[in-house]
Amino acid sequence: MNQKALKTLEYHKIITQLAQYASSDSGKELCRNLIPSTDYHEIVRAQQETTDAATRVRQKGSISFGGVRDIRPSLKRLDVGSALGMAEILSIxxxxxxxxxxxxxxxHEDSExxxxxxxxxxxxxxxxxPVNTEIKRCILSxxxxxxxxxxxxxxVRRSMRSINDKxxxxxxxxxxxxxxxxxxxxxxxxDxxxxxxxxxxxxxxVSGMVHDQxxxxxxxxIEPMAIVKLNNDxxxxxxxxQKEIEMVLADLSNQLAPYLNELETDFEILTKLDFIFAKAALSKHYNASEPIFNTKRIINIKDGRHPLLDPSKVVPITIHLGRDFDxxxxxxxxxxxxxxxxxxVGLFTLMGQSGLHIPAFDGSELAVFDEVFADIGDEQSIEQSLSTFSAHMTNIVHILGQADSNxxxxxxxxxxxxxxxEGAALAISILSFLHNMKCRTMATTHYSELKVFALTTPGVENACCEFNVETLKPTYRLLIGVPGKSNAFAISQKLGLPDYIIDDAKTHLEAKDETFEDLLTHLEENRVTxxxxxxQIASYKLxxxxxxxxxxxxxERLDERRDHMIREAKEEAQRILRDAKETADQTIRSINKLAADSGVAKELEAQRSKLRNKLQDVDSSLSLKNEKKQPGKQIDPRKLKLGDGxxxxxMNLNGTVSSLPNAxxxxxxxxxxxxxxxxxxDLELLHEESVSTPAGIGSRKSGSGSSSTRMSKSFSISPEINLIGMTTDEAIPQLDKYLDDAYLAHLPQVRVVHGRGTGALKNAVHKHLKKLKYVKDFRLGAFGEGDSGVTIVTFK
Known part of the structure; x- marks a missing residue:
């Protein structure tokens, strides 16, 4: 890969960032020496390694390679039989x-x-x-x-301490x-x-030997004569x-000597892993993804973000090249x-071929190129340097001599x-030459001739960077298939240039140029629409x-609820039929027994009456008939109060008075x-004890046990309960039983009437509701619902 393209596309800045994520000196060196590869299989392998390292970091966290030292010189000394020093052994x-x-x-913690x-x-x-443990035991620093x-x-050291003491x-x-x-x-x-x-x-x-002054x-x-011998000892x-220390180091070196290959392999593998995990860390920093590589020279970048721009300001671009046009x-x-x-596009290609992830959406595709050539003016680069036309053309001549279909x-x-x-003519000739060679090419221009060239030449496509004329600001969105306008007149008018000057400038345009610009304006308006x-359609679809x-x-919920009710009804019917059969069997046995005795007619009639009553009870429990209306007593409007039950x-429904009667x-x-x-x-005043009683149940006896009662409740449970006038100890058991019945009856919500009063009953109700797992939420009534004298309860 040519160095000029690496420098022009600022590839070295990516490598500098990559080296900062390596922990060891050898790992940093490997990062700094990274260059793009042109081998497809090597690129795919490097990308897979980066992806696997990033996956491990997400699962287990990062790992440091900071203790990796370059031990290769020490291994050469061991290979020739030399003993290593303490620093070298500690590095190993x-x-x-x-x-x-x-x-x-x-x-892997999970072997699967x-x-x-x-x-x-x-x-x-x-x-x-074992060897490392022995080294740590012998050498402290x-x-x-x-x-x-x-x-x-x-x-020796014990003797030295003894002489020191003396x-x-x-x-x-x-x-x-x-x-x-x-x-x-x-x-x-x-000394x-x-x-x-x-x-x-x-x-x-003081007698002794003078050593210094x-x-x-x-x-x-002066060294006193009394300790001269002790100092000599x-x-x-x-x-x-010192001889003993050298013997220890020699012994440790001998223990390491048989493992030269293992030590060298450890160093190489750790250096490589440090490099790979540095690539994974860079991928995490850029929020990057693994690109899919192909050998068909197709580029398809989805929401790509230039890695050297501010992440909070960069606008993602979507661009493709090589499939329908080159x-x-x-x-x-x-x-x-x-x-x-x-x-x-250029930097993503270099990064991808180096085994680095690219900051783009998953599924982005890159191609393997033998060379990447770039002739990009530096007026907008970080260096802010300028180039002349001759310098550009010299570079283009070099590119034309080296470029091919790859x-x-x-x-x-x-x-x-x-x-x-002349510039437009040269540009068309250069691009035609590269297009005929099937070279993948991108070029930016202001020339209208090149826009026409793209419109009229197969395999060539227009694109533009969107510009908002109203705000005079670019949106940085790349639109493929739409040629861009220079917008010179519109921008000048927005900036305050007089209209007569702009009108005069338009007269100097050739008719074909003006027609072409009008066409572009019409295309842009249609595209925006x-x-x-x-x-809007996408929003509607969503x-x-x-x-x-x-x-x-x-x-699905209704089907489940219906199936549940039908299943319960069938189970109840089966139980009732079993009871009826048992009753009939028992009656027949009794009849057979009484037939042999005297007075059989009287006893037989009694048994028949008993069976008839039992069958009537069965019929009552299965038929869920509505209770006949009972004429209510006339209510005195003067005694009626808000909140009365x-x-x-x-309607055969219980409720509470929410407004006083009119004339x-x-x-x-x-x-x-x-x-x-x-x-x-049409009203009947309810007593407090009957407010929470489901309509139609309290006046009818259950002829088929608790199951029949539950079935009745599911059809006629009242949507509210009135607790006004009760103490807290009286109200909570009544409330608890009522809520159980209402929940079993699948009512979506109920009203609890507790009145305003001192608020003690309301607080007790709310405290109890918080403990019930089947209560989704509750709230005080709104205007027209009873205000703060009522609590609306919603079930899960």
């Missing part, structure tokens, strides 16, 4: 420690998970735990070896007895031997200690995003910097899908969620 130990940690990270492309690398790591590293070293005892004794002769009451060392600081005028008073000459550092032990000409005003589009060519403002007519309608889903769910006879005797009654205007003559 650090590498082995990282190997153990990374190998543990690489193990499939192996990925990194599995073999994790498996090949050799932590050499780069300057300290443990006393227990060897028996000889332990013995020397200090002797020196302290001399120091205390000759303090007047000493410059300071301290013990010092000179590795213990000394005392003696005043120069008293040197004859102060810069002023007033102090002499200590020096000999120090020499012996040459794309992008037009539009300056600062509209044309150069960014070029650089995005190349991607990018041109920014092709043919600019010279006479527009179609885009708005497309968005709304229809949501309504369809809700309707389907509602039908009443029964609407025509005609009409008033509003709230019955659950239904509020209706009824007349006093």
């Amino acid at each position: 130990s650090s590498l082995l420690t990282v190997s153990a940690r990374v190998k543990a990270y690489g193990r 998970l499939p192996e990925d492309s990194l599995e073999e690398s994790f498996r090949m790591l050799e932590p050499l735990t 780069e300057e300290e070896v443990s006393d227990d590293a060897s028996p000889g070293l332990h013995h 020397i200090h005892t002797q020196l302290n004794s001399i120091l205390n007895s000759n303090r007047t002769y000493l410059q300071d009451a301290v013990i010092t060392m000179r 590795g031997r213990y000394c005392l600081p003696v005043k120069s005028e008293h040197k004859s008073q 102060s810069s002023t000459g007033s102090t002499l550092f 200590l020096r000999a032990l120090e020499i012996q200690e 040459l794309l000409i992008v037009t539009g005003p300056n600062t509209g995003g044309k150069t960014v589009s070029l650089k995005t 190349s991607l060519c990018l041109f920014d403002e092709l043919g600019a910097g010279t006479d527009p007519t 179609i885009e708005k309608e497309r968005i 709304e229809v899908e949501q309504l369809k889903t809700r309707l389907t769910q509602k039908e 009443v029964k609407v006879l025509s 005609k005797g009409d008033l509003y009654v709230q019955m659950g969620i239904l509020r209706s205007l009824v007349n006093l003559s």
